[in-house]
Amino acid sequence: MPVYIYHNSAQSLWRSTRARDYVRFPRIADSRPANLPHSYRALFSQGILSTTALRALPRPVDIIVEKDSDRLYGKQIRNHVWMRQIPERSFVTIEPSVRLSTPEFTYLQMATVISLPRLASYACEIVEGYSLNQGGRSFHARPPLTNLGLLAPYLSKCAGARGVCGARKTLSYAVEGFRSPAGTSLALLLTLPARLGGYGLPTCASNHRIDLAESWERYLRTPYLPADLAWPTEMVAMEYDNIVRQRVAPPLGVTPPLRTGLFAQRSDDLRSQLLG
Known part of the structure; x- marks a missing residue:
């Protein structure tokens, strides 16, 4: 019963020093956030929030669910409902119980909450050789997480999704x-x-x-x-x-x-x- 990491939490994981490992992990073909833990309590009984990947994440942890009835209520998680079809290979398995949004999917998610200039800066960050550290006042080197040749086709598969128009436009500045x-x-x-x-x-x-x-x-x-x-x-x-x-x-x-x-x-x- 995995959880699917989304939004700010996904961005934090891709900005971590372990991102160079995550980018090599296989992308799963089935991208529906299904088979979720049946309750918030189950997250703790199964030790999901205390896994190596999630232990250091700021709380609450952002997760994606397929419908309102899948929401898990608790102080340490924040639910995001995504009812549209998610393109295949939009998640990577970083631990048996943790699915992480790919850099391309994370970029689309951030397009819904940050300004176009900041989104352009983030687009440059994920296609270049550095990541900002917590707080944004320093950075560390790492291989590029993706490239513009992958971002554009991915966004074309997300037509109608919230934020996709701004995400496409911003790529022209990256x-x-x-x-x-x-x-x-x-x-x-x-x-x-x-x-x-x-x-x-x-x-x-x-x-x-x-x-x-x-x-x-x-x-x-x-x-x-x-x-x-x-x-x-x-x-x-x-x-x-x-x-x-x-x-x-x-x-x-x-x-x-x-x-x-x-x-x-x-x-x-x-x-x-x-x-x-």
Whole structure:
């Protein structure tokens, strides 16, 4: 009798350090939240809420149920009724009694409760190589959880679901390839439309490869440098520094840690000079 983890709880699990393991777990073909524990008391008698995956989750734990009569009433859980058909392979089995919404399904769920700029930031997060830690003031590296090529087809299977229109629209602002929230925040600030608080520039590329002249290649012992942000068609590249933390990240709800150290500063300065 498994529980199906949903919404904020699903987001918390995908942001945990165990997400690199979860992403490798098989996705189950049957995505109906059926065979639920028959009562709130059963969650405790079966030890479901004290499993390794759920023990550290903030309470209440968000679960999804198929109909109102399936609700489990108790202080430590919060029910969400999803009456529409859920696409196959929308959950992964992370423990015998725990099903976790996939990154794609979790993204759709978050589209119902957060603003479009924050949703765009979350889309970038799950397709890039980092996760925010609890509180959003730091982050840790991990492999991408999904990619834009999987998100778009998944949303097309959810036509009519709550939040799907905003989720689809937001994907057009997402950029793959950043390795920290600072790059994401700056890219969104520059490319989101003015009505969403951005400057309305075209979508940029992240860590764009710029080939070096032969003399610089010999000096730096590398054939190219990655530009933090680039608009290849317009032949524009941009490097950012720690000012992103103070002026860019807070409006988008992200406060990434400072890049510190002499090497990091010199690396940024050198790339800025070469790309300028």
